Amino acid sequence: MKVLPVSCNKDCGAGCPLFAHIDDNGEIIRITDNTQRPPNGQGCVKGYNMHTALHAEDRIKTPLIRTGQRGSGQFRAASWEEALDTAAGMLEKVRATWGPTSLLWMGGGGACRGALHNTLFLPFRFLGLYGGYTLLAGSYSSTASRFATSHAFGTLHVGLDPATLLDTNLVVLWGANISVTRFGCNLENYLRELKENGVEIVVIDPQRSKTVKKLASQWIPIYPGTDSAMMAAVLQVLLEENLVDHAFLERYTHGFAEIEAYVRGDTDGIVKTPAWAANICGTPEQIIREFALKYGTARPTALIPGLSIQRTLGGEDAYRMAFTLQAATGNTGSSGGSSGGSVWGALPPPRMPIIPFPGISSQPSVPVVKWADAILEGTGGGYPTDIKAIYSVGQNYLNQGSDIKKNIQAFEKVEYAISHEISMTPTARYCDVIFPATTFLERNDVIFGSGNFLFYSQKAIEPLYESRNDYDIFCELSRRLGFNNEFSEDRTADEWLEFLLQDSEIEDIEAFRSSGLYLGQDLNRIGLAKYINDPQSSPLNTPSGKIELSAAASGTEEASSQAPCRVTEPPAEYPLRLITPHSYARVNSTGASLDWTEKLERKALLMHPDDAKKRETVKGDMVCISSPQGRMLIKAHVTGDIHPGVVCLPQGRWARFNDDGEEIGGSSNVLTSTTPTLPSQGSRTHSVFVEVTRA
16 A cells, blocks of 8 residues: 555646555555645545546547547547547648637646646647647636736735634625635635634625535525625715725725715715615615624624626626725735635745746637637637637536537537547537546646645556546647647656756755645735735836726726626516536536536525425426526426525536437536626626526
8 A cells, every 4th residue: 555645636726735545456545635734724525536537437548539420429449649640630731721820729627737737838838839829818717806806906916825814803705605616725624713713704695505504604695696786785884884994995095986986876876775785686685784884893804705706797896896895994915804806826826837838918819708609700700710620628618618509519610629538528529539638646747726835746546548648649749740849848748847846946856746745935925915014115016006996997998987886687588597606526517427426416406495486396396497598407406595586506517418409417508608797708607597497
């Protein structure tokens, strides 16, 4: 028996130090926490079960070449030589016939925490040397929040190290389901410690989430997409009760007067009182007022928003109003406080270089939420390129992108589609050539955690079946396309990793490999503390040098003319609001085909008893969910764990359709839209309006 340090290289908000336990036959028999993990650090059920994917029934074991119609799932096994020659021929034809930018890159989700084995950096390096590509700009996760944060603060480094929360008097988790989307390996445990010490934790969320059940002192239900309205009402109470720190605002911010005028009703004649917000948010006036007083008097208070509140129409506003609330109460940049921005990866890790790649700013780009529209409409629809081919590396965008039926049409239109994948995902089914890729358990890498630490992930087992590292696949393709020397620089993957480590801040590399953990010097960092401590010598990279609270600070025409709070009401024909949160058992769609994930998650639509009664529906009934984009059949689960007027279906299940074109696999993106929130061009997958009927 041997034990090796490993770490999940997956698209989640944590990154955890783990141990793989390997028996004498070379099999991983279990995964546990690394005993030398950071303070309060802990893995989760997803990481503990990652080795079950190694021998999964649907693991891709050999290179595959499509033989049937796209999406039919009909492939034949091929040798590596044939598959590489075929894919290289496709790429060469694309480059010669339509130009390299007719190739659309898809990547970043499958393995996005590694310094080397990274489905973001490696394709950028390969395709940049190939001659270019069309870039997908932004992400489904956080485009609106990154847009608002960068314009308000001039940086994305506005988070905190969780240990600083021990100084807080109140935590507000606004749409942040920390027990599922963990935002770091130790945040949940610090919050648990706070609760045990008597600190109040308020969770504002449309559903009684795992976080509510495990950590909350109070749950305040709210309609999705109305968070900025409730924040405006909270600010109105603070102004009314003289709980606003005007000296702090004057010294550190610019543009508060615009928001104050809006909240007081000077701009439109409507005072943004709790009574006004109650009608919009579905939250009683008294609860909003009591929360506002609690929030305004606790100090220091940490307001931690989830990414869910910015995946809405007007999602930029929710983050900007969160910034405003924290500044108005003097909680920005203080220990126990927060900026009101995301704490997910929002402070720099220890110095560790990544594999270099050519700059991406010169590549034509389309917003990620609009990729299918860009393929279907092309230059005639105002997009920069006519896309003829897709290169997908560890990404399941056909399933995870909004409007699955539109995504299928886009895949059916392109000439070629190539994929690196571990299992036969819905996206892989629509590709022409599939290369079997390794998992993080089958390679060495340095993993970036969500904190001031790094993890070394050792190769626990040799690559199974005929799988290869993405790096090695790109080496073979670059050799066939004529730029291998530039791509590999005559280094193997492990030689690259050693090269990168030598340029890192880690002095004892062997100890790092052995323990799997490197801690930075300061584990109590506070985003913006340097600015708050000395704003004159450390101004922000904004037009005023201060925190920009005005929407006009973004410099876009849309932002300059918009109200601080934009709320969209459901249309009469689709009166219910659908939320599509993350699953406890999966990382987005990763693991959706594994049996153990089915046991941990109910495959059903959560409905409030009032909404079910109106539709003559009881628990266990099969219902039809419909939106302008599609229809779905699924069982109903009637529960008080969801706000009236809201229904809930976790995202990430793999799509399947019956003969009538109705989705039956539980994949919520058959109902979502590619219409973005503006001006960020971000996803709005929590502004989905649906109707539910008995099937």
